[in-house]
Each structure stands twice: as C-alpha cells, then as structure tokens.
Amino acid sequence: MRKTIALVYGGDSSEAEVSVRSGKHMASAIDRERYEVYEIIITGRDWKVLLEDGISVQIDKADFSFIYPSQPRSRRITFDIALIMIHGTPGENGRLQAYFEMIGLPFTTCSAVVSAITFDKYATKCFLRDTGIKLAPDILLRKGDDFDPAKIASKLGLPLFIKPNEGGSSFGATKVKREEDILPALELAFKEGDAVIAEEYIAGREITNGVYEYSGELVKLPVTEIISGNEFFDYEAKYLGKSREICPAEISKETSERVINVTHRFYRYLGCRGVVRMDYILRGDDIYFLEINTVPGMTEVSLVPQEIIASGKSITEFLNELLG
Numbered sequence: 001m002r003k004t005i006a007l008v009y010g011g012d013s014s015e016a017e018v019s020v021r022s023g024k025h026m027a028s029a030i031d032r033e034r035y036e037v038y039e040i041i042i043t044g045r046d047w048k049v050l051l052e053d054g055i056s057v058q059i060d061k062a063d064f065s066f067i068y069p070s071q072p073r074s075r076r077i078t079f080d081i082a083l084i085m086i087h088g089t090p091g092e093n094g095r096l097q098a099y100f101e102m103i104g105l106p107f108t109t110c111s112a113v114v115s116a117i118t119f120d121k122y123a124t125k126c127f128l129r130d131t132g133i134k135l136a137p138d139i140l141l142r143k144g145d146d147f148d149p150a151k152i153a154s155k156l157g158l159p160l161f162i163k164p165n166e167g168g169s170s171f172g173a174t175k176v177k178r179e180e181d182i183l184p185a186l187e188l189a190f191k192e193g194d195a196v197i198a199e200e201y202i203a204g205r206e207i208t209n210g211v212y213e214y215s216g217e218l219v220k221l222p223v224t225e226i227i228s229g230n231e232f233f234d235y236e237a238k239y240l241g242k243s244r245e246i247c248p249a250e251i252s253k254e255t256s257e258r259v260i261n262v263t264h265r266f267y268r269y270l271g272c273r274g275v276v277r278m279d280y281i282l283r284g285d286d287i288y289f290l291e292i293n294t295v296p297g298m299t300e301v302s303l304v305p306q307e308i309i310a311s312g313k314s315i316t317e318f319l320n321e322l323l324g
Contacts, residue, residue: 003035003036004079004080005030005081005082006081007039008085009022009024014171015088030319031320081107082105083323086295092119093119097110108275109273111273114270118272118292122195128269131269133287136201137156139156141186142194153179160176161173161200172192204283204286207225207259207281208303212276212322213267221260221304221307222247223247223251227246251282262287276292277296
C-alpha cells in the first residue's frame, strides 16, 4: 500500500520562492508507484493543497487533513508523513515541526527544538563552542541597540560579514570592507529579522557537506567546494549561475574525510534528523564551521542534490530512503 505524503513548501520568509522550487523539484522525483503525493503550499494562515486543473483545497489545521472533492462522494485525506521543503519560517525554525509534533504527524526534518536552535546562527555557534571546532569571532546585535561601527571593526577587523542571525539563501548578507559601510549593512540585515550577527572574515576555501540517515547509519555524501564569481556565495551566486560548485571537491582524501567526520559528528551532537547541510571555510589545514541548514535547498541547482548524484544515487532513490 502506498504511503500518503504531504509535500510542504512555501513559507513566510524571503526564501519562499526558493522553497517552491525545491518542492517542485522533489515532486518531480518522487516515485508515484510507491507514494501518493499531495503538494501543499503554506503562506501565513493560508494552507492549501494544490490539486489538478488549478483546484486548491484548504487544509484542516485541526489534524492536517483535507477533503478531496471527488465524485460521487468526497473523501478525507490524511497523511503518513510530511516532507518539509520550507526554507526559513515556519518550516526551518521549528514552528511547523512543533505543530506536527502536537498532532502526531511524522515529518522529515529535525525536531522542533533542534530546528529552533540550529536556525539561530549565534545559538548554534554557542552550542558548538566546547566541541573543539574553530569558529569565526562574532558579535550578536539586536534591533534597537546602539551600534558603534568603530568598535565592531576594531573587534572583528575588516573585511567582515554582517548577516541576519536567522534565515538563509544569503538574503540580507553583506561582506563589509569599509567601516562606513557597516551601518548600511546592518540596516539591510535587519530587514530580515530582529537579530544580526557580525563575524570576522575568514579567508579560505568555502566548502559544504550534506548528510542524512538511512537504516540507522549516516550516509556519506561527497564534499563540495564553492567558488563564487561574486564577493561571496550570495543569492545570485547560489541560484543565478554566478558560481562554480566542484563536487567532489578537489581536496585531499584525508581533508575530505575530516570534513565528513565533522559533519557526521555534529549531526549526532546536535540531534539532527533528515537531510542537513553544513558549511565550512577551509583555511590551510583548519576547518572553520560557518552554519548548518536543516532544510537545505533542493532545487535542480542546489548543493545537496549535486552531492547525492555525485555519490551515485538518483534523487528518487534518495527520497525512497528519506521517506521510508
């Protein structure tokens, strides 16, 4: 008997467009002989199932079910598992996960608590400070605080990075080279949320690595190196072709294994579930942790799908393993 899958995408952040692309890509790859799939787009309080011929039906939020308007008699559809493809709020910060936990619906991502912690860049770094991993020095800034650009530059040096403390796809992130550009960069970052993190710039090679669990074992995915055509791996570089992603990365086998081991160790340490991606800077032999993505991009050009394919699997095979 086929499992019934709720493929959930959309959301309320700047990443909603990317989320829809991730959801559509996953929808195209799911084995329809194995799964009955319904695409659900969430925008604010508007939760609707997208059916054939442009028809949409509202989700009953009491139990995340809906009435399928079939003839001659309509029927109620419930789900076996939710495949969450919402980047940002509410699908990556724990809010949707908490709802699913309350109603007892299994889902494919980290728990509500782990999602909430890892969505907060500063909280994640605090959680990892005692693990021995190298981290860029940082300052957490809250909206409404008094900001002294001179003090920020003095502590972190120039250039430095300013980015929203929550969120992804590099929305609101700036590489700042001059002290006079700090305040405009803060203003941009605060458009995405109430907290901003300023970090020392770590010169090195930008690398990333995905992982997920299957049958109790963590699946090794190859390390990817990102070479951005822009100042850093921003939205344009990620999604508009202004970067080169080399997978597997052209680094030594020993270094690659070290990165994979860090990814797997932190996956267990943080209590992750589902597929996640961790980003690093490689400076010489030193590995600097940047951040974790617990609902990573899954579009046609995203990094984790590239790593899955480079590992010898199809996206369909990956989804079979993820969904069970």
